[in-house]
Amino acid sequence: MKTYLLTLGLCSFVLFTAGQTIKLKKKGEVDVAFVYNDPFSYIDYPRDRTFTMEFKSCYNQEIYPGLRNLSSMALRVRAWTILDDIVVNPVFVYKLNMERLQGNHYTVSYSQISKYPDLVKRYKAIRPTSVNAVVGMGLNPDNPNDGGAYAFFNIRNNDLLIAASEKTPYAAAPTSGNWGSFVQMMYIDYGINNAFRRPSDFQSNNEDKDMMRKYLRNTAQVAPFALTKSLTGMGKSSPVCNTYIKITWPVEAIDAIQELYLKYEKGEEKPPGEEAAAALAKMQLERYNRNDEWATPFEDELKEVEAVSESNFIALRSKSRTIVTFDSKVYSGIRELKNTQYFVLTRKGSSQRYRQEIVDKRGVPQEIDGHTYFGYVSSNGGVITADVYHTDSKFIASKSNLIVGSRRKLYNSHEEVKSVVQDAIEDKIRRYRKYTANDPNVLFLTFPERSYFSRRITRYTTLPTLEIATKEEGYVLNY
DSSP: OOOOOOOTTGGGOOOOOTTOOEEOSBTTBEEEEEEESOOTTTOOOOGGGEEEOOOOGGGHHHHHHHHTTEEEEEEEEEEEEETTEEEEOOEEEEEEOSSEEEOSSOEEEHHHHTTOHHHHHHHHHOOOSEEEEEEEEEESTTOGGGTOEEEEEEEOGGGOOOOSTTOOOOOOOOEEEOTTTSEEEEOSSSOSTTOOOOGGGOOOOSTTHHHHHHHHHTOOEEESOEEEEETTEEEEEOOSOSEEEEEEOOHHHHHHHHHHHHHHHHTSSOOHHHHHHHHHHHSOOOOOOOSSGGGOOOOSSOOSEEEEEOSSOEEEEETTEEEEEEOTTTEEEEEEOTTSSOEEEEESSOOGGGOEEEEOTTOOBOOBTTBOOBSEEEEETTEEEEEEEOSOOEEEEEESSOOOOOTTOOBSOHHHHHHHHHHHHHHHHHHHHHHHHHOTTOOOOOOOOEEEEEEEEEEEEEOTTOOEEEEEEEEEEEO
C-alpha cells in the first residue's frame, strides 16, 4: 500500500489513493479504518485495510478547530446487514496534542504547565466531548454489476465511546437502525465529486432500502473510488474528500488549566504541593541530627546539576536529589549544553521544527528571540547555536555514496543547496567512470540510498547567558 502525507493545512490539498483496493475478509461486511497522521503506534490495525482521511476546504471552519487538540487519530468502521437492518460498529482512537491545547479563551502550553504536576494531570485527562463523522468509500469499484456504488457512512456521537488519549475504548455494542440514517449511496448518472454528505443529510429512506442493502451485501472489496455511469459508459470517479469529522472539546476545562497556571505564576494561589510544604513549615518539628542523606541541606543554588537519560527516566538531578522529571512518553532524552548552565530536551514524534527545547537547571523552558522550540541546538566553548526551522524539508534527491557539503553550512537559496547535491551526484558518476575505465572488474561497495533535503532556517548564536550575539537566515542541507 502506498503511503501519503497529509499536512495539518490539509483542507487545502487533496491526495488521492486511487490505486488502493481493500479486499474484505467476509463478503458483505465492511471493516476498514480511516486514519489521520498515521496513529499506528497506539492502535493495532493492518495498514493494508486503511484509508487516509481527506478533507474538503469548504468544511475548514467545521473540521479544523477539532483537529488542533489532537496529533493523530483513527476511526475504525464496521458495517454489515442483519435481516432488513444495517448494523454499524465504529471505534474512535486518538492521541492528544502534547504541545498545546486550544480552549475558548486560552492556549495551554504543555511545556509551561509541566512544572505543576496537578496541571499535568488535568491536561492529560482532557478528551473530546463529542465526535460526529461521515466517511466514504467505493463498494466493488471495479464491478458495478455486482454492487458497484460509492457509499457514505454516518458515524454518530451516540454510537461511539471516547476513551483517554492513545487508549482503545471497550467495544460498544453494534447499533442497528434504518437505512438512510446510517448509509447513503451514489449510483446514478452523475459524478460524486459534489455529493459529499454531512451528518445532518442522513435521513431514513425506506424507498431505497432494498437497493442499498443489496449493494452492501454484494460487496467483496472497497476503494477510494467507484465506477459511475455516464453518457460514454462506466468510468472511475473519486470524491474530492472522503471524510467529514467534527470533534468538540471541553474548552472550559482547557481554559481552567491556563487560568490556574496564571494564578500559580502570579502567586495568587499555591499548587497543592506547595500548600502542603507551607503547612509542614508551620509545624514545630524536632531537629533531625543523624548523619545520613535525610540531613543533607536543601540546595537553593542547585549546584552540580546533571542530566539523566535512562530508558523510562528523564530528569535533572543535583547530587542525590531529583530536581525535576520529564514525561518519557513526550521526551526521548536530555543533555547538557557544555560550558553553560542550560540543558537540551529532545521531544518524541514531533515535527523536526519543534523537536528541541532549552531548559535551565530547574527545568524551566527558555526563549531565544521569542522562540521556545528549535530544530537543532549545540554549544562550543560556551557559545550556543540554535536553529529555528521555518519550513518542512524540501526533497532534492535520493542517492548513495555521495560526498556532500556540511550540514551546518548556510546557503542563500534552495537552488544553491540543490546545486551542491547535483554536483556531488555528478562527481560520483565521474569517479565511477574513472575507476571502471581502469579496471572493469572493480568492486564498489553500495550503501543504502540516503535522501537529501533543504529547509529554510534562522540561526542564532548566543553567549552562555542566551544573550543573542548573531542572527542569520538561510538554507541548510539535511540528509
